[in-house]
Amino acid sequence: MKIRWLSPFVRRLALREWLMLFIGLLTLAIALGWQNGLGRLDQSLYDLFLSIDDNKPVREDIIIVAIDDYSLAELGRWPWSRDLHTDLINKLTKASPRAIGLDVILSETSTQQSDLQLATAIAQNQRVVLPVVLTNAGQGLTAGLPIPTLAASARALGHINLEHDSDGVVRSVFLREGQNGKSWLHFSASLLSVGSGMQYSGTGALPVAPTASLIDTWQRGDQLYIPYEGGIGYFKSVPYVSVLRGEVPDEFFTDKYVLVGATALGMADSYPTPVSRNSGAMPGIEINANILASLLDGEEIHIASPWQTALFNAFPVFMALLGYLLLSPRFSLFATGIWMLVTLVTSYVGLRMGLWIAPAAAVITLIISYPLWSWRRLEAAITYLGQEFTRLDQEPHLLPEEKTTTAENKVADVLEQRITAMKNAARRVRDLRQFVSDNLDNLPDATLVTSVEGQVLLANKHANDYYSSLGIDNVLGHNILDLLAQLKNPQPVDQATNLSFDWPDLLDIQRSQTLNNGISVQDHKGRDLLVKSSPCNSAANLLTGWIVSVLDISTIRAAERSRDETLRFLSHDMRAPQASILALLELQSETSSALPQAELFARIEKASRKTLGLADNFVQLARAESHEYRLEEVDFQDVLFDATDEMWSLAKSRHISVEMEISDGEYPVKVDRTLMTRALANLLSNAINYSPDHTSIICSVWLDRDGPQPRVVCRILDHGYGIAEADQSKLFLRFQRVDLPNQPRHDGVGLGLVFVKTVIERHQGDISFISQAGVGTSFTLMLPVCHEV
Numbered sequence: 001m002k003i004r005w006l007s008p009f010v011r012r013l014a015l016r017e018w019l020m021l022f023i024g025l026l027t028l029a030i031a032l033g034w035q036n037g038l039g040r041l042d043q044s045l046y047d048l049f050l051s052i053d054d055n056k057p058v059r060e061d062i063i064i065v066a067i068d069d070y071s072l073a074e075l076g077r078w079p080w081s082r083d084l085h086t087d088l089i090n091k092l093t094k095a096s097p098r099a100i101g102l103d104v105i106l107s108e109t110s111t112q113q114s115d116l117q118l119a120t121a122i123a124q125n126q127r128v129v130l131p132v133v134l135t136n137a138g139q140g141l142t143a144g145l146p147i148p149t150l151a152a153s154a155r156a157l158g159h160i161n162l163e164h165d166s167d168g169v170v171r172s173v174f175l176r177e178g179q180n181g182k183s184w185l186h187f188s189a190s191l192l193s194v195g196s197g198m199q200y201s202g203t204g205a206l207p208v209a210p211t212a213s214l215i216d217t218w219q220r221g222d223q224l225y226i227p228y229e230g231g232i233g234y235f236k237s238v239p240y241v242s243v244l245r246g247e248v249p250d251e252f253f254t255d256k257y258v259l260v261g262a263t264a265l266g267m268a269d270s271y272p273t274p275v276s277r278n279s280g281a282m283p284g285i286e287i288n289a290n291i292l293a294s295l296l297d298g299e300e301i302h303i304a305s306p307w308q309t310a311l312f313n314a315f316p317v318f319m320a321l322l323g324y325l326l327l328s329p330r331f332s333l334f335a336t337g338i339w340m341l342v343t344l345v346t347s348y349v350g351l352r353m354g355l356w357i358a359p360a361a362a363v364i365t366l367i368i369s370y371p372l373w374s375w376r377r378l379e380a381a382i383t384y385l386g387q388e389f390t391r392l393d394q395e396p397h398l399l400p401e402e403k404t405t406t407a408e409n410k411v412a413d414v415l416e417q418r419i420t421a422m423k424n425a426a427r428r429v430r431d432l433r434q435f436v437s438d439n440l441d442n443l444p445d446a447t448l449v450t451s452v453e454g455q456v457l458l459a460n461k462h463a464n465d466y467y468s469s470l471g472i473d474n475v476l477g478h479n480i481l482d483l484l485a486q487l488k489n490p491q492p493v494d495q496a497t498n499l500s501f502d503w504p505d506l507l508d509i510q511r512s513q514t515l516n517n518g519i520s521v522q523d524h525k526g527r528d529l530l531v532k533s534s535p536c537n538s539a540a541n542l543l544t545g546w547i548v549s550v551l552d553i554s555t556i557r558a559a560e561r562s563r564d565e566t567l568r569f570l571s572h573d574m575r576a577p578q579a580s581i582l583a584l585l586e587l588q589s590e591t592s593s594a595l596p597q598a599e600l601f602a603r604i605e606k607a608s609r610k611t612l613g614l615a616d617n618f619v620q621l622a623r624a625e626s627h628e629y630r631l632e633e634v635d636f637q638d639v640l641f642d643a644t645d646e647m648w649s650l651a652k653s654r655h656i657s658v659e660m661e662i663s664d665g666e667y668p669v670k671v672d673r674t675l676m677t678r679a680l681a682n683l684l685s686n687a688i689n690y691s692p693d694h695t696s697i698i699c700s701v702w703l704d705r706d707g708p709q710p711r712v713v714c715r716i717l718d719h720g721y722g723i724a725e726a727d728q729s730k731l732f733l734r735f736q737r738v739d740l741p742n743q744p745r746h747d748g749v750g751l752g753l754v755f756v757k758t759v760i761e762r763h764q765g766d767i768s769f770i771s772q773a774g775v776g777t778s779f780t781l782m783l784p785v786c787h788e789v
Contacts, residue, residue, distance in 0.1 A: 015325075017376045022321045025369050026314055032361030033313035036306045042358040043167055047274035049348045050228055058230070059293050061098070061256045064237040064285055066263040071240040078267065082106075082114040087244055088260065089121040089128065095253035098195035099127045101187060103160060103261035103285050106130060106146040115149050123153035129190045130154040134161045134177070134218070141218040143179060158190030162271060162287065163223070170271045170282075173291055174220035183219065188291035195257050225301035227354065228275045228290045232282050235289045237263070257292060261285025304350075304357040313362035316343045320366055324373045336370045446550040449536070452543055454480040454507055466550065470523070480548055481507070484531060486524065493517040493530070506533045507546055518551070528554045629672040629762065633786055636667035636712045637701055643680035644699065647688060655693050658684070661700040667712045670786040671763050679759040683716050683779050686753070690777070691720030703785070710785040711765075717778040723771040 032038060065088070072078060085104065092100055102122075109115055122128040130151065133144040143159070145151055163172045175186045185193065229235070238248050240260070262269045263283040270281035294300055304312070316339040323335040340363055347359040440447060446463035448456050459467075459475050467475045467483065475483065481503050484490075492501055492515055505511050506519065518532040530551040538544045644658050651658050687697045700715045760767045764784055771777040 018321070018325050018373070021324075021369070021373055021376065025321060025365055025372075026317055029314045029317040029361055029365040030310045032364065033310035033358075034306045035361070036304070036309050037358040038360040038364070040167055041360040041364075043165065043169065043171075045344070045347070045358075045360060046171070046351070046356060047169065049351045050274040051231070051277055052348070056229060058235060059296065060236075061296070062235050062289050062293060063097075063253060063256050063258050064235050064263070064289055065092075065240055065243055065258060065260040066237045066285070067104075067240045067261060067267070068237075069264045071242075072264050074241040075244075078262075078264075082110045082118045084244065086114070086118045086121045088240065089118070089125055091243060091246070091250075092253055092258055093121070093125045095250035097127065097253045097256050097258045099129060099155075099191045099257050100125060101129045101158075101191045101257070101259040101261075101288065103131050103187065103259060103288065105133060105144070106150050107133070107144045109147050115147065119149045119153040122150065126155055127194050128154050129156045129158050129187060129194055131187055132157050132159040132184050134159065141179065143182075143184070155194050156190040157184055158187035159184045160187045160284065160288070161220075162284070164271070168272055170226075170273050170287060172223050172225045173287075175222040175224050177218065177220040179218050186224075186291065188288045188295060191257055191259070191292055192295045224291070224294070225303065225356070226273075226287070226290055227294050227299045227301050228273060229293045230290075231275045231277060232279045232286065235286060235293075259285050259289055259292070261288070299354060301351065302355050304355060309357050309361070312346075312357045313343075313359065313365070316340070316362045317365045317369065320369060321373075324369075324377075329374060329377065332373070333370055336366055340366050443549070445552070448475065448480060448548045448550075450480045450507075450546045450548060452507075452545055454546070456480055456483070457545065463550065466552075469525075480546070484521075484548075487521040487529065487531070488524070490519050490521045490531075493520050506531065506548070509535060509543060520553075527552055528556075629675070631670050631672055633668055633670050634673055636669045636671075636714065636783065637662050639669075639671065639673060639676050640680055640699060640701065640714065642673075642677045643684055646677070646681045647684040650685065651688050651697070654688055654691075656688055656691060657696045659696055659698050661698060663702045665703065667701060667703065668786050669712055669763075669783050671783070672759075675759045676763070679756045680714075680716075682753070682756050687716055687718035687720065687777070691718045695719045704782065711782045712785060714781045714783075715778055716781075717776065719776040722773040722775050722777055723769075 037043070067078070075084065085102065089100065089102070106118075122130075130146045132146075135142050135144040145157065146154065151157060159177045161174070161177055162170045163174060165171055173186055175189050176183050177186075178184055184190075238252070242248055261284060263285060269284040271284065271287065273282045273287065276282050320332075320336050320339045324332050327335060343359045343362045343366075347357055350357050440449070440458060440460045443460055443462070446466045447460045448463050449458040450456050456475050456478050463475060467473075470486070472478070472483070484503050484506070490501055490503065501519070506515065515533070518530045521529050521531060523529060530553050532549045532551070534547045535543055536545040536547060640660075640662075644660075647658070684697065684699075691697065696719060698715075698717045700713075700717070702713050704711045704713045757767055760781055760783070766782045767779065769777060769779045
């Protein structure tokens with residue numbers, strides 16, 4: 001775009017400076033990129049990208065038999081007797097694994113019998129790979145082989161040497177190493193050859209390692225950058241001692257690669273890796289498992305050549321510099337950030353696809369390019385700014401603000417003074433706009449500002465959210481009367497119901513005082529609303545518009561309805577037993593109508609217990625609807641047993657049996673044990689009370705794993721009277737009873753199932769039922785499992 005406010009001379013100057021900056025920064029990016037990595041910076045990015053989890057599934061055919069802390073505690077301190085290794089190999093042989101990698105140093109002899117037995121076990125297996133270690137005893141690098149007896153019995157040998165970068169992190173490995181014409185595949189490559197029957201084919205010739213001494217030479221080749229599958233503990237692992245004891249079934253190892261090695265702390269076989277993160281060093285056996293997985297998958301990471309890295313880093317710098325010439329400073333900064341992000345994302349994607357291109361050269365160049373260009377652009381813009389700052393500073397001051405001291409103005413240079421003036425002028429405009437916007441948005445209710453005719457000019461976020469829920473994405477420009485016409489049953493508050501009202505009255509200045517308390521309405525979703533309007537006047541007291549607010553009073557209306565229901569409950573069901581007690585006491589005062597004392601006490605006790613039960617139900621429901629839940633992790637079957645214990649005597653008195661059908665296993669849930677026990681007891685109590693004598697109730701519990709989260713399912717099935725189809729819709733409503741004509745009458749006011757539903761839903765669960773009159777009822781509860789089982 002053309003920078004019109006710059007003079008032709010300044011534009012030419014800016015273009016020349018841009019060309020100089022373009023050539024210099026592009027050359028810098030190419031030179032840094034040719035280094036093919038800027039040390040620790042690119043290494044850190046490499047590690048970060050590699051450690052980002054891409055949810056790759058764990059290979060099922062790689063198993064680690066870990067010499068872990070648990071095994072050391074059970075079998076004693078290291079080193080162990082070779083008889084243990086013999087037993088392990090024999091047990092694994094029965095499982096027929098593809099290959100066994102015994103990553104244990106066996107370069108020293110033990111007892112002759114132990115060595116012979118271990119060699120026999122290895123020879124019988126015919127798929128064991130033993131390690132070759134790199135040692136330096138002061139006379140040059142040498143290969144530490146297993147003792148001849150064991151080396152001869154092994155199917156193959158493999159070196160376990162790892163390549164450490166300059167920062168000590170293991171990012172690669174040489175798949176072939178050796179000396180004096182003798183070479184060994186890496187331990188993992190040997191496992192692959194033994195397990196798959198395919199011989200690894202590398203480059204053949206081994207170059208002399210840079211660390212070769214005059215006494216001896218060590219050669220290595222076929223460097224593999226490891227595409228780590230995951231962090232520490234990623235692969236399946238079983239303790240060494242568990243395999244020895246036969247606690248792991250043979251089929252667990254069948255047709256799989258088994259790697260035996262140390263994972264215990266302090267065994268000095270752990271190394272930092274790109275995916276170790278804050279978990280510490282990764283055991284060598286897990287690094288070998290990662291190498292084996294990459295070989296099995298045919299995956300590896302290739303390092304881009306210097307010219308590829310140079311071009312890769314030069315491209316985003318070229319595009320960013322081009323944007324500096326064509327875009328505004330803000331968009332130039334945004335474009336710089338975008339190109340930095342694109343560079344990093346492209347490098348990350350390339351790494352995931354097996355090609356590492358170091359991005360640090362481009363990132364560093366982009367970081368320094370924008371400040372350099374902004375500095376030069378500022379020099380070109382100073383003339384224009386000098387003309388504008390003073391004029392903008394003369395804008396009227398509408399809001400209170402702190403005055404800048406004279407001393408502060410004297411300290412600042414000319415450019416800073418002008419920038420300050422411009423900043424103050426712009427800030428005043430923004431503050432005024434923000435002041436209006438914030439006041440409108442921070443109003444707690446949906447608020448709209450309209451013209452005198454009702455056209456919506458402003459709307460706060462609550463108004464936009466409300467009308468978005470009604471399918472109107474943008475209310476600006478709509479007429480407020482059209483928006484309000486969708487509401488039902490408008491009725492002015494505190495006015496007679498027979499007075500007529502039309503929505504245009506809301507914008508009538510003559511009726512603004514009489515409609516002060518608002519209009520009570522309902523929307524099509526059944527929400528109760530209160531609509532209010534207030535006129536906006538100018539400084540000359542002329543009407544300029546209206547402020548219309550829409551308040552959601554559904555909660556208040558619901559509370560009022562709940563209060564009315566509660567009052568009806570208190571005035572009827574709670575009064576009836578008390579009135580009965582008073583009537584009995586009045587009758588008892590007359591000798592002719594007095595009841596026997598035992599009967600009197602029995603009736604008073606029955607009325608008192610009914611009152612107490614009603615009050616207890618009401619209090620329990622109030623607690624269930626509150627937010628004061630005391631959650632604890634429990635086994636759901638324990639809660640169910642508690643509930644059945646509470647109902648045992650009631651069921652016994654009715655000769656009703658409560659049968660349990662609970663699948664084996666644990667059912668961990670996080671619940672308020674008291675409330676959940678009470679909810680289950682209510683369901684059992686209903687099942688008992690609404691069932692004939694000599695029937696049964698079946699309580700079933702199982703785990704449902706079909707959904708996104710496992711859930712505990714409990715079904716309580718009775719063979720009782722059932723619920724009529726016409727009554728099923730009001731089963732969970734307050735103060736509703738659903739007795740059938742032919743069943744016994746039971747006390748209650750219809751709060752029990754409301755309590756149950758409230759408790760279950762507050763625990764993020766679901767409740768449902770199936771019922772058939774004369775057959776029985778089945779209630780099903782589903783609660784989320786608090787952790788994976």
